[in-house]
Amino acid sequence: MAVRMKDPRERAGEEEELQEEAMAAAGPLAEVREAGNSDSDSDQELEGIYGHRERTKNPVCLRSCQTHSIMPASCFFRQRIAGELNLRHRGLGPQGAQAVASTLTANPSIKRLDLRDNGLCRTGAEVLAAVLRKSSSICEVDLSENQLGAAGAQALCAALAENQTVQKIQLAGNCLEEQAAQHLATFLLAHTRVKSLDLSYNQLNDLAGEILGPALAENSGLTELNISWNHLRGSGATAFAKGLEANIFLKVLDISYNGFGDSGASAVGEALKANNVLEELNLSNNRISAVGALRLGLGLRVNQTLRILVVSRNPMKSEGCFGLLKSVRDNQASALELLDFSDIQVNKEFDDFASSVKAILPGLCLKTGIPRPEYKKELLTVFKPLSPTSTTK
Numbered sequence: 001m002a003v004r005m006k007d008p009r010e011r012a013g014e015e016e017e018l019q020e021e022a023m024a025a026a027g028p029l030a031e032v033r034e035a036g037n038s039d040s041d042s043d044q045e046l047e048g049i050y051g052h053r054e055r056t057k058n059p060v061c062l063r064s065c066q067t068h069s070i071m072p073a074s075c076f077f078r079q080r081i082a083g084e085l086n087l088r089h090r091g092l093g094p095q096g097a098q099a100v101a102s103t104l105t106a107n108p109s110i111k112r113l114d115l116r117d118n119g120l121c122r123t124g125a126e127v128l129a130a131v132l133r134k135s136s137s138i139c140e141v142d143l144s145e146n147q148l149g150a151a152g153a154q155a156l157c158a159a160l161a162e163n164q165t166v167q168k169i170q171l172a173g174n175c176l177e178e179q180a181a182q183h184l185a186t187f188l189l190a191h192t193r194v195k196s197l198d199l200s201y202n203q204l205n206d207l208a209g210e211i212l213g214p215a216l217a218e219n220s221g222l223t224e225l226n227i228s229w230n231h232l233r234g235s236g237a238t239a240f241a242k243g244l245e246a247n248i249f250l251k252v253l254d255i256s257y258n259g260f261g262d263s264g265a266s267a268v269g270e271a272l273k274a275n276n277v278l279e280e281l282n283l284s285n286n287r288i289s290a291v292g293a294l295r296l297g298l299g300l301r302v303n304q305t306l307r308i309l310v311v312s313r314n315p316m317k318s319e320g321c322f323g324l325l326k327s328v329r330d331n332q333a334s335a336l337e338l339l340d341f342s343d344i345q346v347n348k349e350f351d352d353f354a355s356s357v358k359a360i361l362p363g364l365c366l367k368t369g370i371p372r373p374e375y376k377k378e379l380l381t382v383f384k385p386l387s388p389t390s391t392t393k
Helices: 008-037 041-050 059-067 093-106 121-134 149-160 178-190 206-218 234-246 261-274 290-300 317-330 348-360
Strands: 084-086 112-114 140-142 168-170 196-198 224-226 252-254 280-282 308-310 338-340 365-367
Touching (some): 093 121, 121 149, 261 290, 317 338
Parallel strands (some): 084 112, 196 224, 252 280
16 A cells, blocks of 8 residues: 655644644743743844754654643754754753653754753753663753752762763752762762863852762862862861872862862862872962962972962962962972962062063963053043133133
8 A cells, every 4th residue: 555755844734733732732821931032142043043944843842842831942943053952041940851851862963961040950850860871972961050959969960870971061050068969979989981070159068078079089080170169168178189189180170269278278289299180270269378378389399280270369468479489480390381360469579579480481471460440531521621612701
């Protein structure tokens, strides 16, 4: 029996019907949400690239949206750019995660997944974890700002521990505390494929630092770690620094805005004595005084791999800056290319010393001083003197 092939117009009509049914199932609330997003920057950018005629409807996506009673966003059906699915700031919620999961399962060509700021919460994380556990194509995942919490982190860490393709994970701003640190530590010990991990803007405290430090020491995969804007202080900062001392793979580390203090800076200095891999270190805004800076300098006196060191916005004053720079000058094997003292008040003696060091090390870039606001020289009209012709006679 002959099989009649459907005309393209018939298939297009079926897809339009599916989309209309999905919209009807989503209800008025979803329509408002789509209307609010329809003129978003991401939509306009993609429309500029493809134009309205280049949009493609995906029946799988439409059916999934209909099943889970969510509005199918227009960008959900556009052609993927270089295998990327970018749905950030869409307010998908846990239900939307179901539709995304269906799309990921049906489209194995997606390599980058960006769902930042969608309120996925624990339920959404668990749904996506089931997909990521089996995925053999996704390499980069951004689930930042989704209120995942410890339970969501647990589901993701368990799934990613079995995944062999994901290399970059962003979990910034997810209310992760010491309970989540336990799951992250287990993940770091089990998984060696991930190269880049972003845990910034969370609530990882002293206890979290004590948990993550030993895991960092044993991890053999990470080359880049961002744990800035957390609460690593005291014993937690010291334990984390000891993990850095034993690590032999990490090249880029951002621990700015934590409050390491002088004890933490001292521990980092000890780590730099032994670590011969780290190339970039950001310690800005960590409450490091001149005492802590001098102890940090002991590591710089012997380290041979660090290229970039940022210590801006620390209360180390001229004395601390002088101590760090002197350590670099005295280390003939130093690889340092950038030493950033931005937003630290320094005196003329330090400026003179910096100039002499620059003559010895012309390849070293120094950033110093507090930026001053620029004021316009022109007076406002009301303050301008009247011209002779405009004066009252």
